[in-house]
Amino acid sequence: MSSEASRVLVIDDNVAIHGDFQKIFAGPPGPEPWLADAEELLFGCSGSEPPRRAISLAFAAQGSAGVDLAAAALAGGAPYALAFVDMRMPPGFDGLEATRRLLRQDPDIRVVICTAHAELGTSDFAALGRDRGRVGFLRKPFDALEVEQIAEVMLSSRELGTGGHQRG
Amino acid sequence: MKLNRRLLLYVWVPLAVALVVLAALTRAVLLHSAAVGTRFWLTGAAERVLPRLNALESSGFPAELASVEATVAGPTWGAERSWPDGPREAVWGVRGADGSLVAGWDCVPSGKLLAGEAGYADCGGRAALVSERSVDGATLTVGRWIDQGYVDAVADVVQAEAMVLDGERVILSSMEDADGSPYLPDLAAGAEMPFRPEGGPAFGKFVASGAAYRGYYNGEEAGNRALACYGLSLPLGPDSWMLIAVPESILQLGAIYSTRAVTAAMGVTLAGVALSAWFFARRVSGPLGRLADQARKVGGGDLNARIEAAGDAELSELARAFNAMVDALKQGRSDLAEASRMAGRAEVATGVLHNVGNVLNSVNVAADMVRTAITAMGTDRLVQAANLLAEHVDDLPRFVAEDPRGRAIPTYLVQASMRLATDRDRVLGEVAVLKLGVERIKAIVATQQSQARRLAHREAADLSRLVDEALRTVAAERVDAGVAIRAEHAAGPAITVDASLVADIVLNLVRNAYDAVADQPAGTREIWVRTFEDAEGSKIEVVDSGVGIASEKMSRMFQFGHTTKADGHGFGLHMSALAAQGMGGALACHSDGAGKGARFTLQLPASPPTNPLPRGEP
Numbered sequence: 001m002s003s004e005a006s007r008v009l010v011i012d013d014n015v016a017i018h019g020d021f022q023k024i025f026a027g028p029p030g031p032e033p034w035l036a037d038a039e040e041l042l043f044g045c046s047g048s049e050p051p052r053r054a055i056s057l058a059f060a061a062q063g064s065a066g067v068d069l070a071a072a073a074l075a076g077g078a079p080y081a082l083a084f085v086d087m088r089m090p091p092g093f094d095g096l097e098a099t100r101r102l103l104r105q106d107p108d109i110r111v112v113i114c115t116a117h118a119e120l121g122t123s124d125f126a127a128l129g130r131d132r133g134r135v136g137f138l139r140k141p142f143d144a145l146e147v148e149q150i151a152e153v154m155l156s157s158r159e160l161g162t163g164g165h166q167r168g
Numbered sequence: 169m170k171l172n173r174r175l176l177l178y179v180w181v182p183l184a185v186a187l188v189v190l191a192a193l194t195r196a197v198l199l200h201s202a203a204v205g206t207r208f209w210l211t212g213a214a215e216r217v218l219p220r221l222n223a224l225e226s227s228g229f230p231a232e233l234a235s236v237e238a239t240v241a242g243p244t245w246g247a248e249r250s251w252p253d254g255p256r257e258a259v260w261g262v263r264g265a266d267g268s269l270v271a272g273w274d275c276v277p278s279g280k281l282l283a284g285e286a287g288y289a290d291c292g293g294r295a296a297l298v299s300e301r302s303v304d305g306a307t308l309t310v311g312r313w314i315d316q317g318y319v320d321a322v323a324d325v326v327q328a329e330a331m332v333l334d335g336e337r338v339i340l341s342s343m344e345d346a347d348g349s350p351y352l353p354d355l356a357a358g359a360e361m362p363f364r365p366e367g368g369p370a371f372g373k374f375v376a377s378g379a380a381y382r383g384y385y386n387g388e389e390a391g392n393r394a395l396a397c398y399g400l401s402l403p404l405g406p407d408s409w410m411l412i413a414v415p416e417s418i419l420q421l422g423a424i425y426s427t428r429a430v431t432a433a434m435g436v437t438l439a440g441v442a443l444s445a446w447f448f449a450r451r452v453s454g455p456l457g458r459l460a461d462q463a464r465k466v467g468g469g470d471l472n473a474r475i476e477a478a479g480d481a482e483l484s485e486l487a488r489a490f491n492a493m494v495d496a497l498k499q500g501r502s503d504l505a506e507a508s509r510m511a512g513r514a515e516v517a518t519g520v521l522h523n524v525g526n527v528l529n530s531v532n533v534a535a536d537m538v539r540t541a542i543t544a545m546g547t548d549r550l551v552q553a554a555n556l557l558a559e560h561v562d563d564l565p566r567f568v569a570e571d572p573r574g575r576a577i578p579t580y581l582v583q584a585s586m587r588l589a590t591d592r593d594r595v596l597g598e599v600a601v602l603k604l605g606v607e608r609i610k611a612i613v614a615t616q617q618s619q620a621r622r623l624a625h626r627e628a629a630d631l632s633r634l635v636d637e638a639l640r641t642v643a644a645e646r647v648d649a650g651v652a653i654r655a656e657h658a659a660g661p662a663i664t665v666d667a668s669l670v671a672d673i674v675l676n677l678v679r680n681a682y683d684a685v686a687d688q689p690a691g692t693r694e695i696w697v698r699t700f701e702d703a704e705g706s707k708i709e710v711v712d713s714g715v716g717i718a719s720e721k722m723s724r725m726f727q728f729g730h731t732t733k734a735d736g737h738g739f740g741l742h743m744s745a746l747a748a749q750g751m752g753g754a755l756a757c758h759s760d761g762a763g764k765g766a767r768f769t770l771q772l773p774a775s776p777p778t779n780p781l782p783r784g785e786p
Contacts, residue, residue, distance in 0.1 A: 014526050015648050020533040027540070035587060038580040042573050043552050091686050116525025141528035144536035 011066030063098035087115035632657035684714025
């Protein structure tokens with residue numbers, strides 16, 4: 001696992017969802033250091049949480065804005081490792097189109113498509129071609145565990161260079 | 169009479185007769201041109217052979233053209249030959265120091281008895297005659313110079329011909345080989361013949377097995393150089409072919425004959441066919457024309473167009489079929505309208521699912537947060553701290569004053585309780601989110617339920633209530649849209665309508681209005697909804713300050729599949745307009761142009777039905 005925070009982009013037209021991602025990846029606040037010290041002294045062990053993957057989040061409310069943001073980050077040498085993309089984002093293009101563009105412009109990025117209903121089928125997945133190894137699906141409503149788990153899988157696959165036809 | 173029988177009588181039969189006549193005429197013309205002495209050659213063109221001669225490869229020669237090609241390049245001369253289904257072969261030789269041709273040899277023993285063949289070589293105005301003869305399976309090849317000209321011949325074993333065109337003269341050299349005499353006579357002793365000899369060379373001997381051939385001749389007008397002529401071979405019988413050429417110069421005459429006669433024949437036969445077709449048209453096209461008129465009316469949307477069955481049985485049958493089709497179309501259109509309405513509902517359901525999904529998402533995450541926060545609250549730590557104190561209850565003052573752990577406890581308790589307080593605040597915050605989410609879902613579901621009263625098609629509906637409900641639904645869907653909504657209600661008492669249909673339409677209009685203002689700067693996104701009554705009856709008006717509609721797009725606003733939205737499907741407004749029409753009302757649209765907002769007016773049926781159904785259960 002890299003020591004730097006993994007950069008994750010959330011593209012969703014619903015800002016409440018932005019908040020959800022923020023809460024999930026921020027996790028519960030760890031115990032303050034003095035509290036941990038005191039607990040160590042008093043009870044012989046500290047109640048600190050196991051280390052979590054450091055995630056730095058960015059948000060976009062429309063597909064086009066998100067794709068532009070990712071392009072700029074890629075050009076700036078700090079590409080997003082993973083994007084969560086909502087399926088329905090009127091009035092702009094939908095999540096599938098945003099996903100195609102993200103995959104096209106960055107051969108390393110991983111994308112998780114979030115959808116609230118069964119509007120995507122296996123044919124949509126197949127249509128992503130050899131890029132589909134870099135795409136995951138997350139049904140809304142999701143919970144914290146699902147999001148953390150799929151993020152971990154996707155970020156690991158990127159670090160290992162598997163699942164796509166990226167540069168390696 | 170059956171139509172297809174008529175077609176046979178008036179069109180196909182004349183056409184077939186015309187074709188037979190045309191073929192016969194063509195054949196006669198061609199035979200005539202043959203009789204006047206047009207000669208054709210089977211030899212391939214020199215320009216095709218020359219580039220390949222140095223290599224003299226035996227492959228690559230078109231097998232479908234049985235021919236001989238020969239030329240001289242430098243000291244070498246060569247000839248190639250091929251025949252259908254047989255090997256391709258080359259013969260070549262070397263020119264002697266005195267310019268004479270040394271006999272060449274066959275590169276490939278043929279192994280079968282072949283027609284004797286002759287080739288030519290064009291070398292600076294001179295020609296070499298190359299001939300060969302098959303004797304007992306072995307091939308003899310002889311090369312010889314002749315004077316200026318061109319040589320070509322195809323001959324069988326006992327007869328060979330060579331023709332040399334020398335200006336206007338034709339030198340015909342017989343290569344007859346009746347009884348072992350030298351196969352190739354001296355060309356200088358060949359008989360001179362006029363160009364059009366009586367009973368010239370038999371036509372059938374010049375047989376090419378492909379459809380196309382090329383030949384050429386030498387002539388003064390061409391500077392004694394080869395001119396190409398092109399042609400087609402036409403089959404005349406099982407083993408007989410005719411070559412028709414469009415050559416230059418000496419071959420022109422025959423071609424002109426052919427052209428004129430064939431043109432005349434074609435003219436006559438085409439006139440016959442046209443006349444016949446005209447008769448056919450007169451008999452049949454009248455009723456068909458009326459059918460076409462009615463069909464056009466149907467195409468234009470008039471589903472009351474019908475045809476009177478009259479005339480021929482077959483045309484009557486056609487008329488009946490047409491009328492049945494229009495009936496089916498009429499039924500189909502109303503089915504389609506219903507299907508379209510259902511599709512609109514499916515869209516509503518999908519939208520609801522999406523909205524509920526989004527809200528549930530926040531609810532889920534908030535619940536997760538509450539769970540984690542409570543887990544991390546460390547209440548068990550407080551129990552542990554209490555236990556620690558309990559263990560030392562007998563010497564508590566000393567424990568708290570002197571033991572390092574005991575000394576830490578008071579501070580720890582203070583800090584831990586402060587931490588608990590912040591944790592509690594976080595949990596309460598998440599609980600508020602949960603509550604809000606649940607309320608939103610309730611609102612969405614309630615709206616759905618009110619729309620789900622589908623069975624009671626007509627009910628007394630309070631328009632203002634109906635509109636407010638729609639506004640609430642859309643507002644719950646688009647919480648972050650930043651749109652200012654104003655509703656004015658001046659409609660009279662409840663009217664009897666299909667309330668769920670009206671709600672569908674209003675929902676659609678309000679959603680469209682939200683979309684229309686979505687790209688406007690914040691603070692200028694405004695939507696006005698009005699219910700009122702005028703001379704025409706009750707109306708609901710949805711006005712927005714959004715993108716507006718360009719005048720050229722206005723006419724297509726209600727068209728099926730028309731959409732201005734990137735993710736639109738184009739049946740929302742279409743379905744709404746159909747529904748308005750179906751209930752006896754109307755949906756109209758007005759805009760001052762692109763960027764100037766839009767106004768959609770739903771006019772409800774002027775007079776309520778006389779026998780309204782009882783209102784459904786809410």
